[in-house]
Amino acid sequence: MRQVTAKPKALTNAPFHYCPGCTHGIIHRLLAETLDEFGLTENAIGIASVGCSVFAYDYFNCDMQQAAHGRAPAVATGIKRVRPQNFVFTYQGDGDLGSIGIGETIHAANRGENITIIFVNNAVYGMTGGQMAPTTLLGQKSSTTPTGRSIGEHGYPLPVSELLQALPGAAYVARTTVTSPSQIRITKRALAQAFQAQIQGRGLGLVEILSTCPVNWHMDPVEALTFINEEMVAQFPLGVFKDFDEEVARDGK
Amino acid sequence: MRIKGRVDVEPELCKGCGLCVAFCPRKVLALADEVNSKGYRIVAQVKPEECNGCTICAQMCPDIALTVWRSGRSKEAV
Amino acid sequence: MTTNAAKLMKGNEAIAEAAIRAGCQAYFGYPITPQNEIPDYMAKWLPKAGGVFLQAESELAAINMVYGAAGAGSRVMTSSSSPGISLMQEGLSYIACAELPCVVINMVRSGPGLGGILPAQSDYFQAVKGGGHGDYKLLVLAPATVQEAVDITYASFQLAEKYRNPVMILGDGLLGQMMESVTLPKVESPPSPPDWATTGRQKGKPRIINSLYIEGDVMEKRNQHIFAKYAHMAEDEVRFEKYHTDGARLLVAAYGSTARIAKTAIDRARAEGIPVGLFRPISLYPFPNDALRKAAAEARVVLTLEMSMGQMVDDVRLSLEGRVPVVFYGRTGGVVPTPKEILKELHRVWENRA
Known part of the structure; x- marks a missing residue:
């Protein structure tokens, strides 16, 4: 028999600390596979954010910087501006990117920074124990919305990809998920295209990946996948919101 | 020749989340009663003869705890 | 400017020119009075010297751009004034813990609150006692003349690199706005990025720029290590x-x-x-x-x-x-x-x- 699956070389040997069934692990693997396939592991500089993925610097087998809460796009900007020859990516959650760091996110996108953002949206603050995130669904219970998120009190779930789509500096914006092998393949393709945006100097690439938090959703891991497919996707539709390649085709360049 | 597969489980990486069990199209895998040093029930091949090495379990595993092997006529690794 | 003859320069502009001559490779900042001549000068002259100038969306972003660029081994600085420096405290705390070198110019204005744009020295505590959260210090230097500001700015990058710690130059609106005759130092080339910097690991091991230490004894060791540097500073860097x-x-x-x-x-x-x-x-x-x-x-x-x-x-x-x-x-x-x-x-x- 021959081995047909293997751990990507862009991951270290450190076991993930994530809770059972949390799909951060799948997303880490896909990002690492993409780094391997582009041959970028030795060149890349990654930025870990604050939240469950804070320890990403222990997992990716490339140079890494850990950023203050929400500031990863600013840190990435600083790195990319002084080292344009390096591939620079951030890995951020919804609290980090969509709440405390929405300013840095929008301005990095609006400047068209040549960086790649992996945005993991699980509709909750995982690390701190399941508080409401900017992306928490209407009616969804969290430790700070014990009776469910309501429009009157908390406003609407934040549509990050739709917001960034409006910015000319954003070259590639897609929302995907990892709830099945086919969705995993779509996510992989989206990551590759977001990498291309940076490699070709087109501007910011962002892949928003709907991800589970079984523990804070109080669901088993399989139920959590169903929750994404049935509830989250209704609020956060999947798809490619913007692709520089399409613009090239449309403009006839 | 029929394609045969095998799933190796790294017991200390498995967290018993059950995603591989739920997605295995041939019901090869199940959670065993055995637990690892962290106290997680680990996954095991209960119908190893059914495995065709499709790799779906490994794709759905968040912890890279599974390694898939395959023999016979097959397409490239996913 | 290339000659070393004495020139009449405004404090803020002289500081910016001294930084360029010291081999500063990147400037990230946000406008605030009374230090705007620094970013203005940098925007015009730093790119001509081969460096990077970027106006950030906020002081929060600016100091985190400094963190990123410093972590990637670049000679980097920012400048601001009191309310802006308050916003940078989070980043300065991270930079000090992650042991990154950078230079921060603070042209102090009056406070508290939005205060005023006139000269003040009411941010002494913030500058010398750490300023942000946690146990750390900045190396703080306070020039009294434009020439001294030039000399200190020029020296500050190497001091920051020697100690892998932020250096703050504490001035005030008076120093920034007054014009005096200065002799400028020679142009220095920046050093190659140090081994610890994230420049793409190539065949080596990954470098990690970090300030997170979950275990108490490890975090305590980090604090003790940082403070051992401050003890060295107390021996070697006292100026008066x-x-x-x-x-x-x-x-x-x-x-x-x-x-x-x-x-x-x-x-x-x-x-x-x-x-x-x-x-x-x-x-x-x-x-x-x-x-x-x-x-x-x-x-x-x-x-x-x-x-x-x-x-x-x-x-x-x-x-x-x-x-x-x-x-x-x-x-x-x-x-x-x-x-x-x-x-x-x-x-x-x-x-x-x-």
Whole structure:
């Protein structure tokens, strides 16, 4: 028999600390596979954010910087501006990117920074124990919305990809998920295209990946996948919101 | 020749989340009663003869705890 | 500018030119008065010198761009003024813990709150006691003239790299806005990125720039390691100026612009028979404790002058450990004391000495 699956070389040997069934692990693997396939592991500089993925610097087998809460796009900007020859990516959650760091996110996108953002949206603050995130669904219970998120009190779930789509500096914006092998393949393709945006100097690439938090959703891991497919996707539709390649085709360049 | 597969489980990486069990199209895998040093029930091949090495379990595993092997006529690794 | 002849330059612009000549490779900042001539100058001249200028969306973003660029091994700086420096405290805390070198210019204006745009020294505590959360310090240098600001700025990048710690240059609106004759230093090339910097690991092991240490004993070791550097700073980086301190029975302690104004008053007071001298700390952290104690050896009284409600006076008292009475005179809110009012204060203190 021959081995047909293997751990990507862009991951270290450190076991993930994530809770059972949390799909951060799948997303880490896909990002690492993409780094391997582009041959970028030795060149890349990654930025870990604050939240469950804070320890990403222990997992990716490339140079890494850990950023203050929400500031990863600013840190990435600083790195990319002084080292344009390096591939620079951030890995951020919804609290980090969509709440405390929405300013840095929008301005990095609006400047068209040549960086790649992996945005993991699980509709909750995982690390701190399941508080409401900017992306928490209407009616969804969290430790700070014990009776469910309501429009009157908390406003609407934040549509990050739709917001960034409006910015000319954003070259590639897609929302995907990892709830099945086919969705995993779509996510992989989206990551590759977001990498291309940076490699070709087109501007910011962002892949928003709907991800589970079984523990804070109080669901088993399989139920959590169903929750994404049935509830989250209704609020956060999947798809490619913007692709520089399409613009090239449309403009006839 | 029929394609045969095998799933190796790294017991200390498995967290018993059950995603591989739920997605295995041939019901090869199940959670065993055995637990690892962290106290997680680990996954095991209960119908190893059914495995065709499709790799779906490994794709759905968040912890890279599974390694898939395959023999016979097959397409490239996913 | 390439010649080394003396030039008439505004403080802020002279600092920016000194930074470029020191091999600064990147500047990230956000507009705020009274330091806007620094980003303006940098925007015009740094790219011509091969560096990166970027106006950030906020001071929060600016200091985190500094973090990223410093972590990637670039010689980098920012500048701001009091309210903007407040916003940078989070990043400075991370930078100090992650041991990254950078230079921060703080042209202090009056506060608290939005305060005013006039000169002040009311951010002494914020500058020298850490400023953000956690146990850390900045190396803080306070020039009193435009030439000294140039020399300190030029030296500050290498100091930051020597200690892998942020260096803050603490000025005020007066220093930033006044024009003086300066001689500029020669142009220096920046060094290659150090081994610890994230430049793409190539065949080596991954480098990690980080300030997260979950385990208590590991975090404690990090703190002890950082403070061991500060002990070295206290030995090697103490800077001060003494002016007529030999035999001074009245010793004035003042820094920056205030010290400069005090000199004029001290000259007049000495002409009027008061045995007064000036001790001017240049390094505010590390504070020149021993030197101040020696300078005050014969003093009957020490007068601390500041453009604040009294901040450095605490460090003066801690240095002197109760050996000499310490009194304070300050103006604040952007009001700059005149030589005349300081002279009056010198008389009052001298005549009321114990």
